[in-house]
Amino acid sequence: MNALAAGFANPPQESARAFRAAMQAMACPGTIQNITGPEVPGLSPAAALLLLTLTDGTTPVLLTGDAAQSQDWLTFHTGAPKAGSAAEAAFAVGRWDDLGPLNPYPVGTPDYPDRSATLIVEMAEISGDGPRLTGPGIETEVQMSLPDADALRLNAALYPLGVDLFLTCGSRLAALPRSTRIAEDG
Amino acid sequence: MSDYNFAYLDEPTKKMIRRAILKGLAVPGYQVPFASREMPMPYGWGTGGVQVTAACLTPEDTLKVIDQGSDDTTNAVSIRSFFAKVAGVATTTRTAEASVIQTRHRIPETPLRSDQVLVYQVPIPEPLRFLEPRETETRRMHALEEYGLMHVKLYEDIARHGAIATSYAYPALVNGRHVFDPSPIPRFDNPRLESPAIQLFGAGREQRIYALPPFTSVQSLDFDDHPFEASKADGACALCGATHTYLDEIVADDQGTRRFQCSDTDYCMERRA
Numbered sequence: 001m002n003a004l005a006a007g008f009a010n011p012p013q014e015s016a017r018a019f020r021a022a023m024q025a026m027a028c029p030g031t032i033q034n035i036t037g038p039e040v041p042g043l044s045p046a047a048a049l050l051l052l053t054l055t056d057g058t059t060p061v062l063l064t065g066d067a068a069q070s071q072d073w074l075t076f077h078t079g080a081p082k083a084g085s086a087a088e089a090a091f092a093v094g095r096w097d098d099l100g101p102l103n104p105y106p107v108g109t110p111d112y113p114d115r116s117a118t119l120i121v122e123m124a125e126i127s128g129d130g131p132r133l134t135g136p137g138i139e140t141e142v143q144m145s146l147p148d149a150d151a152l153r154l155n156a157a158l159y160p161l162g163v164d165l166f167l168t169c170g171s172r173l174a175a176l177p178r179s180t181r182i183a184e185d186g
Numbered sequence: 187m188s189d190y191n192f193a194y195l196d197e198p199t200k201k202m203i204r205r206a207i208l209k210g211l212a213v214p215g216y217q218v219p220f221a222s223r224e225m226p227m228p229y230g231w232g233t234g235g236v237q238v239t240a241a242c243l244t245p246e247d248t249l250k251v252i253d254q255g256s257d258d259t260t261n262a263v264s265i266r267s268f269f270a271k272v273a274g275v276a277t278t279t280r281t282a283e284a285s286v287i288q289t290r291h292r293i294p295e296t297p298l299r300s301d302q303v304l305v306y307q308v309p310i311p312e313p314l315r316f317l318e319p320r321e322t323e324t325r326r327m328h329a330l331e332e333y334g335l336m337h338v339k340l341y342e343d344i345a346r347h348g349a350i351a352t353s354y355a356y357p358a359l360v361n362g363r364h365v366f367d368p369s370p371i372p373r374f375d376n377p378r379l380e381s382p383a384i385q386l387f388g389a390g391r392e393q394r395i396y397a398l399p400p401f402t403s404v405q406s407l408d409f410d411d412h413p414f415e416a417s418k419a420d421g422a423c424a425l426c427g428a429t430h431t432y433l434d435e436i437v438a439d440d441q442g443t444r445r446f447q448c449s450d451t452d453y454c455m456e457r458r459a
Contacts, residue, residue: 012192016244019204023242026211027384027399028300054208056201110329114209114218136214136361137399139382160363164212177212179361179399 005040005070007052007077018053025166025175030133030142032126033173042069046168047093047120054118055080059090065098067122086117093120096147102154107161116163116178121147123169132183133176144174146182153182193240194272199223203241203395207386210397215360216328217311217394225390226268231261232290233390235307236268239288242303242386243269248276250284255292255432255449262290279452291354293375295431295453298383300400306369308389311396313357313367333365336407344412353417358406365407366396374418374432379404421446426457 008014021033037045038052047067051074055061060083063071074080083089086104099119108116123145130145146152147167155162155178162178191197199221206220225233243249249269253262257279265288266277278284281296288305298304310316314324317335327333336357343351356373360366368379369387379385385398398404408414419433424445431453433446448454 011197013245015197015200016192016242017246019200020242020244023204023207023211023384026208027397054201054205056198058202059205111325112219113213113216114206116209118208136402137211139401160213160216164208179212179214 004073004076005048006038007073008038011052015053018049021173022050022053022166022175025173026137026164026177028137029135029174029176029180030128030138030144031174035171035173037171040070040073042066043093044122044168045171046173047122047166050120050166050168050173051080051091051093052077055091057081060084060088062086062089062092062094064092064094064100066095067093067098089117091118091120093122095122102151102163105163107155107158107163110161113160113162116161118164118166120166120168123147123167126167126169126172126174132185133180134183135180136177138180141183144176146176149182152176153184156181190272192245192273193243193269194225195223195237195240199237200241203237206395207238207241207397210386210395211384211399213364214398214402215364215366215396217366217389217396219393220395222390222393227264229391230309232265232288232307234388234392234395235288235290235305235390236265236388237390238386238388238395239269239286239305240273242305243273243275243286245273245275247285248278248283250278250281250287250452251289252287252292252294252450252452253290254434255294256451258451280456281452291370291372292432292449293371293378293381295448295450296456297378298381300382302383304381304383304385306371306385306387308367308369308387308392308394310355311367311369311387311389311392311394313355313365328364331363333359333407336365337409340407340409344409350408350412350414356406356414358404360398360404361402362405368404372418372432373406373414374416376404376406376414377416419446423448423454426454428454428457 037049040048057079062083105117165176253259281294355370406414
């Protein structure tokens with residue numbers, strides 16, 4: 001039997017620092033935060049850190065692809081229930097192809113646009129090489145690599161509904177909220 | 187070492203508030219419901235702001251708290267010492283030295299930076315509340331982007347007073363979509379809502395959190411022939427002589443002599459230093 005990977009040694013302080021990085025990422029799309037997260041099989045340190053910081057017994061989590069290896073770890077440390085399908089997920093984690101199409105994920109309702117899924121997308125790399133982004137949190141414009149600009153453009157068109165994305169790669173963390181407008185070219 | 191959990195709140199509560207803040211940042215100006223806790227201070231003393239501050243404070247932060255621009259009123263002093271005790275964070279009265287600033291009804295005069303977080307205490311988060319008392323209806327109005335009633339209210343101001351008389355909590359359109367209440371800041375501060383800092387709004391009694399990411403467009407509502415005007419008292423600060431700051435009018439003696447003074451005490455003191 002394998003021992004589970006560790007969670008936070010000091011939850012209040014470590015989760016506070018992790019949240020500030022996550023908040024900075026979500027508030028400033030296109031900026032990349034460097035964080036220190038736990039080593040968990042199937043997850044990047046950044047994705048593991050987000051799960052420890054944001055999930056609990058009230059947030060069904062869908063782990064797809066390699067991330068599914070971390071199911072026991074997640075259950076032990078956070079008590080987050082396993083989402084039966086994308087439609088039930090408050091959080092979903094995995095590579096873009098494993099997460100599948102965006103359609104089934106909750107996008108919120110017109111009265112409650114906050115009741116939408118947050119996707120944690122494991123990326124091969126995050127760089128400034130990608131479409132031009134504008135919107136809240138961006139002074140003029142930034143560029144960032146995106147998993148699928150067309151699908152995300154459709155997501156942004158649902159505003160104020162839509163899913164919100166964290167992009168993770170190793171210990172690097174960025175975000176793409178639904179409010180970010182994605183330019184058509186390049 | 188304090189006997190409290192870091193920043194007072196328990197970890198599950200902070201997680202819940204943190205998720206609300208992230209959704210608030212994703213939909214700027216939309217009021218996210220959250221399960222507000224009882225805090226060791228009465229409603230109306232900034233319980234919403236305190237909970238938001240508690241959820242985003244890190245041990246390395248330096249906290250400043252202001253009440254109507256002032257660092258030394260009861261509300262500001264007690265919230266500052268509250269966090270010094272339960273989070274062990276450094277506190278300051280200098281805007282430039284603070285990384286998190288909790289405010290009641292003012293934006294500091296010193297321009298904010300991108301590494302600062304401004305947390306507002308909000309009494310009534312719903313801009314439409316005094317026009318429509320039912321939460322089910324105002325929620326629907328936001329969903330349908332139905333803000334005609336707000337323009338009628340501003341128009342009635344003009345019809346009655348010849349100008350828009352709303353002087354604080356002046357409604358604004360955020361990111362071209364949601365009309366929001368910037369909390370009771372004077373309308374003098376409205377143009378400075380477009381800021382490099384992250385701005386978070388917490389309403390404890392009303393159980394709502396909303397947010398403005400940096401550089402979010404915030405248009406104060408107005409009409410083509412009655413454009414928005416960031417007004418202030420016509421005078422100069424009696425202490426530092428500033429004419430560009432927001433001024434409080436103070437009765438100075440028993441004869442009713444009045445004078446003006448900067449509402450931002452830190453800014454005024456720095457100008458005189």
